[in-house]
Amino acid sequence: MKSERMIGARLVVTLVAVAACTSTPATAPVPVPARLTQFGEVIPLPVSMQLDTSRVFRVDTSTVVYINESADSAVLGVAKYLRTMLAPYVRQDVQRVASSSAIATKNIRLTIDPSSPNGDEGYALDISPEAIAIVAKSPAGLFYGVQTIRQLLPPSIENVGAVNRRLIIPAGRIVDSPRFTWRGMSLDVARHFLPPGDVKRFIDLLSLYKINRLHLHLSDDQGWRIEIKSRPALTAVGGLTQVGGAAGGFFTQDDYRDIVQYAASRFITVVPEIDMPAHSNAAMVSYPELTCDHIAPPVYTSVGAPRSAVMCVDSANIYPIIDDIVREISAMTPGPWYHIGGDEVPRLTRTQYLTFLERMQTIVNSHGKQMIGWADIAPANLSAMTIVQHWSTDSVQLHAARGGKVIMSPGPHAYLDMKYDSATILGLKWAGFITPRTVYDWDPGTYRAGVPESAVLGVEAPFWSETAVRPEDFEFLIFPRVIAMAEVGWTPQNLRAWSSFAPRLEFGRLRLKALGVNAGN
Numbered sequence: 471m472k473s474e475r476m477i478g479a480r481l482v483v484t485l486v487a488v489a490a491c492t493s494t495p496a497t498a499p500v501p502v503p504a505r506l507t508q509f510g511e512v513i514p515l516p517v518s519m520q521l522d523t524s525r526v527f528r529v530d531t532s533t534v535v536y537i538n539e540s541a542d543s544a545v546l547g548v549a550k551y552l553r554t555m556l557a558p559y560v561r562q563d564v565q566r567v568a569s570s571s572a573i574a575t576k577n578i579r580l581t582i583d584p585s586s587p588n589g590d591e592g593y594a595l596d597i598s599p600e601a602i603a604i605v606a607k608s609p610a611g612l613f614y615g616v617q618t619i620r621q622l623l624p625p626s627i628e629n630v631g632a633v634n635r636r637l638i639i640p641a642g643r644i645v646d647s648p649r650f651t652w653r654g655m656s657l658d659v660a661r662h663f664l665p666p667g668d669v670k671r672f673i674d675l676l677s678l679y680k681i682n683r684l685h686l687h688l689s690d691d692q693g694w695r696i697e698i699k700s701r702p703a704l705t706a707v708g709g710l711t712q713v714g715g716a717a718g719g720f721f722t723q724d725d726y727r728d729i730v731q732y733a734a735s736r737f738i739t740v741v742p743e744i745d746m747p748a749h750s751n752a753a754m755v756s757y758p759e760l761t762c763d764h765i766a767p768p769v770y771t772s773v774g775a776p777r778s779a780v781m782c783v784d785s786a787n788i789y790p791i792i793d794d795i796v797r798e799i800s801a802m803t804p805g806p807w808y809h810i811g812g813d814e815v816p817r818l819t820r821t822q823y824l825t826f827l828e829r830m831q832t833i834v835n836s837h838g839k840q841m842i843g844w845a846d847i848a849p850a851n852l853s854a855m856t857i858v859q860h861w862s863t864d865s866v867q868l869h870a871a872r873g874g875k876v877i878m879s880p881g882p883h884a885y886l887d888m889k890y891d892s893a894t895i896l897g898l899k900w901a902g903f904i905t906p907r908t909v910y911d912w913d914p915g916t917y918r919a920g921v922p923e924s925a926v927l928g929v930e931a932p933f934w935s936e937t938a939v940r941p942e943d944f945e946f947l948i949f950p951r952v953i954a955m956a957e958v959g960w961t962p963q964n965l966r967a968w969s970s971f972a973p974r975l976e977f978g979r980l981r982l983k984a985l986g987v988n989a990g991n
């Protein structure tokens with residue numbers, strides 16, 4: 471292959487990061503290296519990347535995107551995504567070919583190879599002045615290869631309408647695969663509702679950084695956000711409110727299915743969460759039989775949680791409602807997971823709480839889903855198939871001890887709703903101020919005693935929306951910090967160093983600007 475020969479040639483730049491302990495002060499602005507402004511910078515850092523910036527592939531009107539003759543619709547989808555990204559240069563439709571002999575000189579070729587050594591989500595990317603080849607075991611791997619190409623291109627790639635864009639990619643070879651299978655962000659659409667179009671924009675942005683899970687927090691005290699056809703009051707009543715008292719909103723089932731499908735086209739699996747038995751005020755306002763006295767509690771639209779907003783777990787009346795909710799959501803969620811929340815439960819005895827959780831596990835499993843819950847649930851008698859999400863409480867090691875898997879979302883590093891510093895107007899501060907460096911500088915594999923790396927499924931950055939009203943507010947707190955979390959989840963620990971990440975992040979801000987993202991500090 472031409473690209474293989476190229477690798478033997480002059481390798482001017484090697485951007486493989488090395489384990490470095492050099493530190494930069496957290497607040498010092500990091501200049502963008504001038505050399506890089508004509509190309510891009512890759513976040514998360516690939517496992518191995520050798521670039522020769524003296525030789526380039528220039529995307530022009532003769533460039534053609536190829537897939538194999540027998541490629542399936544997922545591969546075609548990735549190829550079309552790539553073609554759209556390179557518009558208006560790539561004029562021809564995606565071409566199917568049986569062999570290399572039929573392909574144009576200037577080509578980008580996506581190939582599935584079931585024996586690819588780079589794992590389920592990995593890829594190999596070879597770039598020469600004439601051709602780009604991505605080889606992967608799965609369409610997800612091809613998609614990640616495409617995102618790497620996108621990031622090697624200058625930020626002007628994001629200005630699709632700009633005329634005379636100069637799209638050049640340095641030659642080189644990249645071999646890459648993720649450290650963790652779970653690389654998530656959660657989005658709280660309950661405290662402040664976010665319409666489907668805005669959720670899709672976040673899906674697009676997250677997929678640029680190879681994030682593959684979107685956990686949607688669909689209910690809380692202040693609002694209920696998902697249509698349940700057998701229980702219409704949940705949205706007709708519970709959907710009306712949000713924090714601050716303005717009108718809420720909700721996803722119809724069609725909206726939700728559309729979001730799920732859109733996310734899947736970007737290789738992101740949606741994980742729905744309905745928080746129970748606490749954080750349930752909106753549900754209890756809608757269906758008073760969820761309470762012990764069958765009297766609807768007052769509507770709650772403040773920040774925080776009313777102590778009374780806990781379902782009457784000993785009452786047989788609540789379980790048919792819960793079963794309907796889990797059944798309908800499970801039926802429209804192709805992913806294998808259902809998140810029950812389970813956090814911050816006042817008033818119940820330990821036995822009441824644990825019995826409820828074990829019952830929930832049976833209900834969730836009966837609808838074919840694997841249960842996830844916040845770490846508070848770990849003391850229950852859980853199956854090792856259930857997943858526990860660490861945030862603040864000190865119990866997650868109990869689940870690791872029974873052979874269960876853990877998602878790491880530690881408040882002091884992962885909470886994107888915290889203020890950046892004391893001057894940040896938006897955000898909360900109970901878990902501390904969180905800079906991009908704070909998000910970056912920790913190791914999920916050693917963070918919790920009793921939770922070895924083998925028990926860690928991956929990482930997730932929660933975003934809670936108590937203080938975020940407009941989509942720009944969501945963006946301000948989520949970006950750029952979620953990009954740091956993307957690298958925590960993808961790049962091997964021994965290749966991660968703030969000194970390597972900081973200049974790439976500064977460069978990444980140019981890309982976010984081109985994308986119109988209102989990124990914060």
Ligand code: TNX
Pocket residue numbers: 813814844861885887898932934935936
């Ligand atoms: C704690 S994290 C919560 C949320 C809040 C968040 C605010 C968790 C499981 N519960 O209900 O929105 O803090 O930072």
